[in-house]
Amino acid sequence: MTDETVLYHLSDIHFGLVDRAAIDWAAAEIARDRPAAVAITGDLTMRARHREFAAASAWIQSLDAPVSVEVGNHDMPYFNPLERIRDPFRRYRTMRAGLDRLIAPGEEVLPGLALVSLQTTIPFQKRWPWVDGWITAEALESCLAQIDALPPGTGALVCGHHPLPERRGDGRLLTFGGAQAMAELARRKVLGVLTGHVHDAFDLVADTSGGRLRMIGAGTLSHRTRTTPPSFNILHWDGQELELHARNFAQGGEGAVLVGKVPVGPAPSA
Ligand SMILES: [Fe+2]
Numbered sequence: 390m391t392d393e394t395v396l397y398h399l400s401d402i403h404f405g406l407v408d409r410a411a412i413d414w415a416a417a418e419i420a421r422d423r424p425a426a427v428a429i430t431g432d433l434t435m436r437a438r439h440r441e442f443a444a445a446s447a448w449i450q451s452l453d454a455p456v457s458v459e460v461g462n463h464d465m466p467y468f469n470p471l472e473r474i475r476d477p478f479r480r481y482r483t484m485r486a487g488l489d490r491l492i493a494p495g496e497e498v499l500p501g502l503a504l505v506s507l508q509t510t511i512p513f514q515k516r517w518p519w520v521d522g523w524i525t526a527e528a529l530e531s532c533l534a535q536i537d538a539l540p541p542g543t544g545a546l547v548c549g550h551h552p553l554p555e556r557r558g559d560g561r562l563l564t565f566g567g568a569q570a571m572a573e574l575a576r577r578k579v580l581g582v583l584t585g586h587v588h589d590a591f592d593l594v595a596d597t598s599g600g601r602l603r604m605i606g607a608g609t610l611s612h613r614t615r616t617t618p619p620s621f622n623i624l625h626w627d628g629q630e631l632e633l634h635a636r637n638f639a640q641g642g643e644g645a646v647l648v649g650k651v652p653v654g655p656a657p658s659a
């Protein structure tokens with residue numbers, strides 16, 4: 390029986406440099422807990438190779454759960470610049486299209502709770518390196534339209550790849566367009582924003598010009614760990630509140646959740 394109170398949040402699995410023991414463990418946890426859905430917030434692959442997407446697809450299909458997937462900065466062609474120019478998301482799109490249990494944007498996955506997508510990844514940027522987030526006007530508009538289309542009373546959980554804070558403490562630009570996105574999402578009173586990219590779990594509430602916004606990050610299931618071992622998040626939903634638990638592979642149970650700030654410094658997935 391599916392547990393209608395539980396949502397799994399995984400991120401940065403990075404097939405190509407995946408931690409096989411960690412994903413076997415995560416899959417076993419999912420088989421045991423039977424969450425209502427699994428949200429995967431990007432960086433499915435290391436270099437967007439066809440074989441990496443094939444491995445990602447096979448693993449996701451094996452989960453026997455409804456899934457949502459987002460595109461990460463690692464999921465665009467790395468070795469084929471022409472393809473990156475012409476159709477950067479083709480491989481990712483093809484992988485998505487092959488998933489049997491893909492959750493549609495706006496679909497209610499837990500009682501009164503739906504997932505919506507916010508793309509934070511673009512193929513080229515007016516800065517170097519291209520690993521950080523960039524929320525285009527179109528991406529934000531699309532996300533807000535998904536939220537506005539939800540039935541009244543349905544809470545939205547936004548899924549993207551890059552944490553939204555626009556700048557880190559020392560002023561360095563992180564996610565372009567993040568401040569505006571945060572304010573708009575807070576104004577719409579979303580339940581939270583699920584992301585990855587920094588490879589450590591976090592749970593924070595930010596004050597924005599649109600109100601308070603909760604932002605949750607999941608760690609990685611790859612060998613590219615940063616300060617914490619491979620981990621994923623479990624969100625418990627009681628119809629009103631979301632409670633976060635990070636499960637940590639090294640400890641086989643609860644993991645450290647960095648509360649209060651997004652880890653600073655260049656992302657380990659760079
Ligand atoms: Fe990333």
Ligand SMILES: [Fe+2]
Pocket residue numbers: 401403432461463586587588657658
């Ligand atoms: Fe990553």
